[in-house]
Amino acid sequence: MYAGPVQGLIDELGRLPGVGPKSAQRIAFHLLKLSKEDAQRLSAAINEVKERVSFCRRCFNVAEVAAEGDGDALCELCGDARRDATVVCVVEEPRDIVAVEKTQEFSGRYHVLQGAINPIEGVGPDQLRVRELLSRIEGEGITEVILCTNPNIEGEATAMYLARLLSPLGVKTTRIASGLPVGGDLEYADELTLGRALSGRREVEG
Amino acid sequence: MSPSRLYRDQGVVLRTIRLGEADRIVTLVTPGHGKVRAVAKGVRKTKSRFGSRLEPISHVNLLMYEGRELDIVTQAETLDHFRTIREDLDRMGRAQSLLEAVDQVAQERELSARLYSMLVGALRSLAARDAPLLMGAFFWKLLSSEGAHPLLDHCATCGAPEDLVAFDLVEGGALCRACRRGVPVTPEALALLRRVLGGGLAAALEEPAGPVVAEVEQLATRSLEHHLERRLRTLHVLDRSR
Ligand SMILES: [Zn+2]
Ligand SMILES: [Zn+2]
Numbered sequence: 001m002y003a004g005p006v007q008g009l010i011d012e013l014g015r016l017p018g019v020g021p022k023s024a025q026r027i028a029f030h031l032l033k034l035s036k037e038d039a040q041r042l043s044a045a046i047n048e049v050k051e052r053v054s055f056c057r058r059c060f061n062v063a064e065v066a067a068e069g070d071g072d073a074l075c076e077l078c079g080d081a082r083r084d085a086t087v088v089c090v091v092e093e094p095r096d097i098v099a100v101e102k103t104q105e106f107s108g109r110y111h112v113l114q115g116a117i118n119p120i121e122g123v124g125p126d127q128l129r130v131r132e133l134l135s136r137i138e139g140e141g142i143t144e145v146i147l148c149t150n151p152n153i154e155g156e157a158t159a160m161y162l163a164r165l166l167s168p169l170g171v172k173t174t175r176i177a178s179g180l181p182v183g184g185d186l187e188y189a190d191e192l193t194l195g196r197a198l199s200g201r202r203e204v205e206g
Numbered sequence: 207m208s209p210s211r212l213y214r215d216q217g218v219v220l221r222t223i224r225l226g227e228a229d230r231i232v233t234l235v236t237p238g239h240g241k242v243r244a245v246a247k248g249v250r251k252t253k254s255r256f257g258s259r260l261e262p263i264s265h266v267n268l269l270m271y272e273g274r275e276l277d278i279v280t281q282a283e284t285l286d287h288f289r290t291i292r293e294d295l296d297r298m299g300r301a302q303s304l305l306e307a308v309d310q311v312a313q314e315r316e317l318s319a320r321l322y323s324m325l326v327g328a329l330r331s332l333a334a335r336d337a338p339l340l341m342g343a344f345f346w347k348l349l350s351s352e353g354a355h356p357l358l359d360h361c362a363t364c365g366a367p368e369d370l371v372a373f374d375l376v377e378g379g380a381l382c383r384a385c386r387r388g389v390p391v392t393p394e395a396l397a398l399l400r401r402v403l404g405g406g407l408a409a410a411l412e413e414p415a416g417p418v419v420a421e422v423e424q425l426a427t428r429s430l431e432h433h434l435e436r437r438l439r440t441l442h443v444l445d446r447s448r
Contacts, residue, residue: 123443181252
């Protein structure tokens with residue numbers, strides 16, 4: 001335990017994802033050593049992001065707030081009329097949108113769940129933006145939902161859960177394929193990935 | 207200070223948490239080293255050589271470096287990835303409850319060959335067939351191996367051999383009509399429970415879904431939660447009612 005403000009900083013840092021008590025201590029002492037200007041720039045950046053950025057009222061992507069007090073912003077992608085409003089790609093976090101956008105393979109809209117089902121950590125569908133997704137299906141005339149959650153146990157559980165929820169709504173539901181990373185060697189592939197790549201194989205035009 | 211040491215063991219991945227940019231801390235139950243917590247470096251990268259091998263439920267052969275607090279996974283080789291469990295939401299949910307229960311019961315660095323083989327057996331069974339009684343039966347077997355074997359043939363209070371109508375979590379057994387407290391229990395559920403714990407497990411797992419199976423499962427859950435002095439999160443997060 002340290003004197004008041006230092007411990008306060010360590011406690012705050014320790015609440016960040018992936019930061020344990022030891023890392024919190026290390027970052028706190030790094031911050032203590034910063035020049036006043038550097039420290040103020042960091043705190044100003046945090047303040048600015050809290051003031052000017054919120055979550056998109058439609059898809060929960062990050063969205064810039066246009067005017068002061070405008071809490072109901074639309075993100076850049078939702079505001080783009082050229083994008084296909086009938087297809088929605090469901091992701092866990094806004095950073096996943098960035099990854100999908102880089103592929104240039106998708107021109108529909110997104111929906112950010114803000115997490116994934118993680119029973120062992122007590123995170124269930126109620127803590128995610130699932131209800132909001134369901135209300136979008138009818139409201140926006142969505143015909144296809146692409147489940148683009150992470151290919152790990154939490155993401156798979158989330159995708160299966162959503163698929164079950166969506167199937168009675170008559171909307172086409174697809175899951176991104178699992179396969180081998182391009183540029184890698186087959187012999188290093190794990191059995192589950194290679195197995196799925198085999199069952200998801202497609203015909204090659206001769 | 208002893209130098210870090212390389213060791214081999216098998217394990218089932220119980221849970222993982224993200225660490226730093228691309229790593230995870232993986233919790234495993236092993237026969238030779240008990241519950242082990244180890245760092246899997248780079249495992250979240252799509253080109254990680256671990257791939258899916260260190261995801262929860264995976265049954266793996268391991269080569270590990272022993273560390274002071276956390277070990278380090280240097281190699282992992284799949285023994286079984288239980289694909290049929292992973293691709294079925296209900297089975298995956300049940301598997302996670304098995305993993306959570308084992309995670310709660312297992313002690314770090316303590317031999318746990320029995321616990322390990324019970325879990326591997328239950329996962330194999332779940333992968334082969336989604337038996338309605340599997341999770342409840344596993345919880346009972348787990349309690350029994352923890353020394354909390356329930357008294358089923360006589361009243362836990364007065365010893366009466368008949369008219370057993372209730373089950374008391376504190377006494378850990380059935381109670382007769384005169385001594386009854388706790389939760390009511392049917393003779394059919396007691397009979398099924400005797401089969402589960404008395405060497406008739408394989409046959410008991412053939413039992414179709416129904417009120418008796420549900421009763422045995424509910425009693426198992428309550429007893430295990432009482433024993434652990436905490437709730438099992440995985441049971442309450444997803445509504446898995448059939
Ligand atoms: Zn949006
Ligand atoms: Zn009695």
